Amino acid sequence: MATTEEKKTLRAKLEKYEGKLNHMYLDSKGYVTIGVGHLLSTVEEAQKLGFKDSNNLKASTEAIKTDYDEIKKQPANRLAVFYKKHTKLTLPEIDINALTDKHIASFEGELKRIYSDFDTYPVDVRLALFDLIFNLGMTNLKNKWPTFNTAIKAKDWQKAADNSSRAAPISAERNKYVKDLLEKAAKAKKDTGVAAL
Amino acid sequence: MTKSKIMFFLDKEIFRFPLVLLISGLAIGCSAANDGISDREDGEYSTPTLAAQWTDAFVLPGLLADDVMTVSQQDIQTLFTKKWYASIDVKNTLKQGISTLSSCEMYFNNKTSDLRAIRDNEQSAFLELTSACEAGRLISNAAPSSKTYLPKQIISNDIASQLPKNLALVTSKSEWKSVMTNASKQYWADINTIVEFERLSDYQAAYLSDGGKQVLSEIARGDFNSDGYEDVLLKIEDSLEGGSYSNIRLFGLTITVEGKWRLLAQY
Numbered sequence: 190m191a192t193t194e195e196k197k198t199l200r201a202k203l204e205k206y207e208g209k210l211n212h213m214y215l216d217s218k219g220y221v222t223i224g225v226g227h228l229l230s231t232v233e234e235a236q237k238l239g240f241k242d243s244n245n246l247k248a249s250t251e252a253i254k255t256d257y258d259e260i261k262k263q264p265a266n267r268l269a270v271f272y273k274k275h276t277k278l279t280l281p282e283i284d285i286n287a288l289t290d291k292h293i294a295s296f297e298g299e300l301k302r303i304y305s306d307f308d309t310y311p312v313d314v315r316l317a318l319f320d321l322i323f324n325l326g327m328t329n330l331k332n333k334w335p336t337f338n339t340a341i342k343a344k345d346w347q348k349a350a351d352n353s354s355r356a357a358p359i360s361a362e363r364n365k366y367v368k369d370l371l372e373k374a375a376k377a378k379k380d381t382g383v384a385a386l
Numbered sequence: 387m388t389k390s391k392i393m394f395f396l397d398k399e400i401f402r403f404p405l406v407l408l409i410s411g412l413a414i415g416c417s418a419a420n421d422g423i424s425d426r427e428d429g430e431y432s433t434p435t436l437a438a439q440w441t442d443a444f445v446l447p448g449l450l451a452d453d454v455m456t457v458s459q460q461d462i463q464t465l466f467t468k469k470w471y472a473s474i475d476v477k478n479t480l481k482q483g484i485s486t487l488s489s490c491e492m493y494f495n496n497k498t499s500d501l502r503a504i505r506d507n508e509q510s511a512f513l514e515l516t517s518a519c520e521a522g523r524l525i526s527n528a529a530p531s532s533k534t535y536l537p538k539q540i541i542s543n544d545i546a547s548q549l550p551k552n553l554a555l556v557t558s559k560s561e562w563k564s565v566m567t568n569a570s571k572q573y574w575a576d577i578n579t580i581v582e583f584e585r586l587s588d589y590q591a592a593y594l595s596d597g598g599k600q601v602l603s604e605i606a607r608g609d610f611n612s613d614g615y616e617d618v619l620l621k622i623e624d625s626l627e628g629g630s631y632s633n634i635r636l637f638g639l640t641i642t643v644e645g646k647w648r649l650l651a652q653y
Contacts, residue, residue, distance in 0.1 A: 205506070206506045206507070207506070207507050207630055208505065208506070208507025208508070216630070216632075217510045217623075217625055217630075217632030218599065218625045218632070226630050264445075264448070265510075266510045266511050266513070266514035266623075266632075266634070267471070267472075267511055267514070268471075268472045268474060268508055268511045269507075269508075270472050271471060271472060271511075299628075322629070323629065323630060324629050324630050324631050325557055325626055325629040325631055326597055326626045326627050326628030326629030326631075327597075327628055328596060328597025328626075328627055328628065329557055329596075329597040329598065329626045329627075329629060329631075330629075332596055332597060333556070333557060333558060333561065333596070333597065334557075334558045334561065335561070336558070336560050336561065336564075337558060337560070351560075352558070352560040354558070354559040354560070355557050355558065355559065355631070356556060356557050356558065356559050356562055356633075357633065358502065358509050358510075358513060358633050359631070360502065360506055360509075361500075363506060
């Protein structure tokens with residue numbers, strides 16, 4: 190289970206790289222989304238959330254449906270300001286954070302399915318894997334990263350670091366964040382090994 | 387009337403010059419100077435002199451703040467100075483200090499190989515804008531072509547087994563290097579096994595592979611490299627099941643005399 194501190198670090202990084210929007214928008218696949226990439230696959234799912242209107246009052250289910258339907262018919266791959274003008278409701282930060290925590294818990298379960306001893310990995314390795322799975326999804330990470338996964342399962346953190354970069358358009362900065370985490374774990378492992386001699 | 391219907395008329399040779407101009411001008415953007423009926427010789431179409439044609443998948447007009455009408459190539463050129471629906475903060479520009487772009491012209495003037503949105507979550511929107519600008523530039527500069535090997539309909543359920551592997555969806559840089567150096571893997575479908583095909587329109591379809599979804603769109607046809615042969619501009623939108631990764635890529639391709647797809651450039 191990710192610790193409170195890990196979740197806090199993860200949330201901060203995910204917000205930085207994925208953005209954090211308090212109104213509904215479309216993700217790049219054209220799905221209605223809220224917060225830090227939280228998919229709202231149905232209007233009913235959106236209606237379960239504590240959206241607020243412009244007077245900071247609890248939004249009605251009808252108002253949530255109006256926002257949802259309005260966003261759903263827009264094109265994908267637009268800037269947030271484009272979607273914002275089509276919405277009237279917002280989701281409080283506390284609710285967005287709760288959704289992100291739920292998301293993190295779901296990804297943790299998936300990471301354990303890919304890496305059976307995930308819980309035993311150093312914190313830095315776990316943080317690196319969280320960033321990758323959030324971005325790549327479980328199927329791609331599990332099936333399309335054979336060199337990286339072999340290194341992770343062998344706990345060869347340096348080799349994993351060397352094979353951790355994602356293709357464009359992932360920023361060099363985000364790739365470096367993941368690589369640095371894995372290299373830090375590799376160095377710690379090496380130092381521990383030397384100390385044990 | 388859709389472009390494919392127009393192409394059907396071309397194939398059946400039932401049209402004459404004024405009719406095709408009228409139809410083309412109304413249904414799809416094109417700039418044409420037609421000198422007769424197309425004929426076919428050994429798989430090669432000697433077309434009437436036909437400049438660029440573009441489809442509904444050319445989205446630049448819809449990305450602008452104001453409504454515009456694009457009928458000719460010259461019309462497309464005028465779009466470059468028009469404001470996008472919103473401005474975007476970018477980094478790694480050619481000119482120091484420029485950090486906000488709001489038109490194709492500004493993008494062209496500040497373009498570098500590593501130009502990107504300042505905020506990572508705006509990169510997809512930025513790629514949508516820049517790929518549309520690049521497509522517009524290519525269409526507006528396209529020369530008339532006199533010959534083509536391109537099929538009437540490019541978007542099909544088996545095109546992934548014919549297009550080069552550069553179109554494949556590979557998210558790991560290491561695996562990408564390995565794929566590109568593996569001579570036994572030549573085609574997109576050699577890398578991504580397509581498990582589902584969904585036609586979205588005459589010019590657009592979704593190709594689903596293991597955890598990946600790619601939407602392929604035919605943007606335009608024209609002679610983009612001035613060799614007299616018709617080329618095609620394809621856009622591919624990559625995304626992953628359960629992940630936030632997405633990419634938008636634009637490719638110029640043609641078919642060689644041997645009948646093989648050849649990559650001209652990635653823009």
